[in-house]
Amino acid sequence: MPxxxxxxxxxxxxxxARCTGCGWCVAVCPPHVLSLQVVAWRKxxxxxxxxxxxxxxxxxxxxxxxxxxMERPQRPDSGSxxxxxxxxxxx
Numbered sequence: 711m712p713x714x715x716x717x718x719x720x721x722x723x724x725x726x727a728r729c730t731g732c733g734w735c736v737a738v739c740p741p742h743v744l745s746l747q748v749v750a751w752r753k754x755x756x757x758x759x760x761x762x763x764x765x766x767x768x769x770x771x772x773x774x775x776x777x778x779x780m781e782r783p784q785r786p787d788s789g790s791x792x793x794x795x796x797x798x799x800x801x
Contacts, residue, residue: 719765720780722757728777729754735769735778744769 722735722744731753736744743759755777757763770778 718782718785719763720767720782721760721763721765722767722769722778723781724755724757725777725779726754728775729773730775730777731755732774734772734774738768738772740764740766740768 724735726749731746733746733755735755736742736746741759741762741764743757743762744755745758746753747756748754749756765780767780770780
């Protein structure tokens with residue numbers, strides 16, 4: 711029997727329309743994988759190092775604008791059957 715793959719950890723999905731670039735999420739991130747970048751003349755938070763993210767979710771409640779949602783990424787080997795192909799939001 712093949713080994714079952716480890717469950718994917720949730721990663722922050724940052725809504726650029728809601729992100730104000732305040733930096734609170736960057737300050738609270740323990741592995742320091744979030745950073746502020748200037749995009750189209752606006753400061754925004756971005757996930758710099760997806761592999762380094764621990765999925766701790768500390769950034770999500772710290773955002774005062776609700777711009778961050780934790781989501782589990784899709785498995786690259788997921789089939790096209792019913793119910794697959796969408797990432798699940800962590801509540």
